[in-house]
Amino acid sequence: MSVIPPMPDSRPPGISILARWRRFRRDIFASQPERLYRAQMAELRAPRYRSFTVVQPEVARHVLAEADAFPKSRVLARTLAPLLGRSVFVTNGPEWARGRAIIDPAFSGGRVRQMLPRMREAGERMLQGIAPGVVEVEELTARVTADVILRAMFSRPIDDALAGEVFETFRAYQRVQPLASPIDVMRLPDWLPRRRRGQREAARLRQVMARMLAARTGDEEDMIARLGALSPEALLDNAVMFLLAGHETSASALSWALLCLALDPATQDRVVAEVGTGEIPDFRQLPFTRDVWREVLRLYPPVPMLPRESAASTSLRDRPVRPGDPVILSPWHTGRSERVWDDPHAFDPDRWSRAVPSEAWFPFSAGPRICPGAGFATAEGVLFLAMIVQKWRVEPIEGDLPRPVAHLTVRSADGIRLRFTERVA
Numbered sequence: 001m002s003v004i005p006p007m008p009d010s011r012p013p014g015i016s017i018l019a020r021w022r023r024f025r026r027d028i029f030a031s032q033p034e035r036l037y038r039a040q041m042a043e044l045r046a047p048r049y050r051s052f053t054v055v056q057p058e059v060a061r062h063v064l065a066e067a068d069a070f071p072k073s074r075v076l077a078r079t080l081a082p083l084l085g086r087s088v089f090v091t092n093g094p095e096w097a098r099g100r101a102i103i104d105p106a107f108s109g110g111r112v113r114q115m116l117p118r119m120r121e122a123g124e125r126m127l128q129g130i131a132p133g134v135v136e137v138e139e140l141t142a143r144v145t146a147d148v149i150l151r152a153m154f155s156r157p158i159d160d161a162l163a164g165e166v167f168e169t170f171r172a173y174q175r176v177q178p179l180a181s182p183i184d185v186m187r188l189p190d191w192l193p194r195r196r197r198g199q200r201e202a203a204r205l206r207q208v209m210a211r212m213l214a215a216r217t218g219d220e221e222d223m224i225a226r227l228g229a230l231s232p233e234a235l236l237d238n239a240v241m242f243l244l245a246g247h248e249t250s251a252s253a254l255s256w257a258l259l260c261l262a263l264d265p266a267t268q269d270r271v272v273a274e275v276g277t278g279e280i281p282d283f284r285q286l287p288f289t290r291d292v293w294r295e296v297l298r299l300y301p302p303v304p305m306l307p308r309e310s311a312a313s314t315s316l317r318d319r320p321v322r323p324g325d326p327v328i329l330s331p332w333h334t335g336r337s338e339r340v341w342d343d344p345h346a347f348d349p350d351r352w353s354r355a356v357p358s359e360a361w362f363p364f365s366a367g368p369r370i371c372p373g374a375g376f377a378t379a380e381g382v383l384f385l386a387m388i389v390q391k392w393r394v395e396p397i398e399g400d401l402p403r404p405v406a407h408l409t410v411r412s413a414d415g416i417r418l419r420f421t422e423r424v425a
């Protein structure tokens with residue numbers, strides 16, 4: 001049986017530009033009309049502004065494949081520059097390609113498998129911290145996904161003083177600078193107080209990260225050790241990027257996965273049966289749990305929108321696109337498109353054992369800029385999900401259903417609370 005998990009507020013069709021701007025200030029989804037789930041593409045026209053949101057899978061994949069024709073948006077790069085410098089997340093063209101050529105080998109399948117013991121240690125540490133009763137799962141997942149990045153990249157658990165300081169400083173940054181908030185997308189000036197605070201916290205995080213890099217002995221066998229070809233400056237930029245790209249995204253996916261399983265006890269029971277009672281096997285031996293993971297990423301892609309801009313005059317679906325026009329891909333809307341998916345808003349992991357329109361599933365992006373951490377994220381996500389439900393029954397709390405909101409990642413407007421009850425053998 002499939003269940004319908006929560007959606008953002010439903011919106012009236014055809015809202016005015018002013019109403020859309022007001023909603024946009026609240027969160028990015030709230031500015032999108034409901035009809036986008038049925039559309040192929042939407043064009044937003046204002047007197048001095050035009051943007052395109054692409055839903056049709058083939059067109060979205062074309063934009064992602066043509067990374068030079070549709071580079072990453074300069075607005076996003078400017079917002080993130082105080083934090084991420086010139087890391088691969090924000091650069092384009094040859095500079096980006098040089099960075100990826102160094103980073104990609106560190107994420108090959110074999111390299112990720114070497115990190116499995118560290119992922120298990122982080123998972124064990126997480127389990128020790130859970131007490132029966134109501135658990136705030138966004139807190140839980142934020143901590144364990146940061147822990148795993150710190151262990152895999154820097155050989156330091158989150159309980160280590162310096163690593164703990166990195167985590168706390170990162171949290172402080174997130175509080176003042178929720179990523180890609182509407183303020184950033186709307187090109188507001190740098191001297192706004194909130195922007196200023198964001199820049200201060202970004203500088204603090206980079207300082208702590210620089211101290212952690214300086215404290216390395218050179219004997220570590222971790223992912224940073226494989227990035228020796230980067231200059232010291234590029235290493236710092238990319239180290240901060242890994243923390244950002246690899247932690248908030250995985251935390252978001254794991255939180256929504258726990259919610260989906262809480263709302264669908266029969267599916268939760270099937271995961272528990274597949275996982276068994278012993279040591280959790282590799283995700284390749286957990287096909288059903290992996291389908292649960294895929295289905296969660298379809299319904300709650302942690303990065304709901306991918307901002308690009310057109311480098312030159314072109315057209316999309318026969319509409320003229322000017323140089324510099326924003327072109328937004330939406331894993332959220334394409335993943336729920338009523339034109340391509342059966343029962344698109346339902347949580348139904350079994351759909352993955354039938355024929356699926358897989359071109360409409362790109363939670364890790366696609367094309368040359370596809371997420372290099374996809375294999376890493378899948379390994380940790382399936383492992384942590386399995387570890388949690390093996391030990392704990394998770395249930396929703398009556399009257400306390402989270403409402404998804406979108407910044408750079410999909411979060412709940414007000415946390416996600418679930419009831420954890422210990423399973424008896």
Ligand code: HEM
Binds near residue numbers: 246302305365371
């Ligand atoms: C469920 C977890 C994750 C999801 C859904 C996810 C998703 C994505 C997406 C959609 C992008 C492309 C963004 C864009 O082009 O606008 C991206 C880029 C990236 N991700 Fe992930 N990610 C996840 C976990 C990770 C992890 C664990 C790491 C590293 C440890 C990582 C490292 C990166 C990097 C370095 C990029 C930039 C790639 C480039 O621009 O060439 N991600 N990710």
